[in-house]
Amino acid sequence: MAQQFTVRRARTSDVPDIQRLIEPLVQERILLGKDLVVFYEAVQEFRVAESDTGEIIGCGALHVMWQDLAEVRTLAVSRAWRGTGVGHALLDRLIDDARELGLSRVFCLTFEVPFFVRHGFADMGTETVAPEVYAELVRSPDEGVAEFLDLARVKPNTLGNTRMLKRL
Numbered sequence: 001m002a003q004q005f006t007v008r009r010a011r012t013s014d015v016p017d018i019q020r021l022i023e024p025l026v027q028e029r030i031l032l033g034k035d036l037v038v039f040y041e042a043v044q045e046f047r048v049a050e051s052d053t054g055e056i057i058g059c060g061a062l063h064v065m066w067q068d069l070a071e072v073r074t075l076a077v078s079r080a081w082r083g084t085g086v087g088h089a090l091l092d093r094l095i096d097d098a099r100e101l102g103l104s105r106v107f108c109l110t111f112e113v114p115f116f117v118r119h120g121f122a123d124m125g126t127e128t129v130a131p132e133v134y135a136e137l138v139r140s141p142d143e144g145v146a147e148f149l150d151l152a153r154v155k156p157n158t159l160g161n162t163r164m165l166k167r168l
Contacts, residue, residue: 005057005086010046015039017056022076030073030111031108048078048094049086058082060090062097065107066136067157070098072108086099091119095168103166109161 010018018039027031039046042061049058060075072094077086098106107124112117 004052005049005081005084005089006052007047007049007058007089010043010048010059012040012043014048014056014059015043015048016060018048019151019162020073021056021059021078022074024079025076031076034074046074047090047097049081049090051081058086058090060094061085062094062106063142064101064103065142068102068104070101070103070106072106075108075110087115088119091116095119095166099168100132104117106166106168110164111161113162113164116164121166124163124165 006060015036019034019036022031023033025031042063045061047060047062048056051057054056055078058075058081061068061074072091072120074133075087075094077090095106097119104160110117113123145153
């Protein structure tokens with residue numbers, strides 16, 4: 001019988017496991033590395049997938065950027081569990097969270113375009129936001145907001161990634 005897993009809200013005790021889980025993807029330049037303190041500060045944004053043996057096998061975060069917009073961040077699944085539905089379950093849960101928050105759009109920056117297309121995301125191209133919202137968002141020190149706005153200062157970190165959007 002295949003091992004089972006559950007998706008739940010992350011706890012502070014999961015943070016070292018989250019960092020350990022994404023480290024190989026940081027080394028491959030698929031995900032941006034973050035300091036441990038950043039994960040603790042954002043723990044309430046994270047969901048984790050936990051195997052029936054208690055191992056953290058996947059993670060993902062939903063970061064609200066504006067009244068109608070959030071970003072899916074740090075979506076990762078351990079190599080041993082890829083292809084088993086863990087990533088899909090995490091993304092579905094994050095999209096449910098976005099709906100629960102009353103959001104109408106979810107953004108991601110990814111190399112995994114086919115995965116996100118299967119979940120209803122589409123390449124944003126040059127689309128961003130209304131000029132007055134842009135003027136507010138550009139004030140944010142958050143790198144994810146800069147990535148969404150496609151600001152030049154984040155280009156070296158986002159080379160090859162596709163900006164994708166799903167309307168809820």
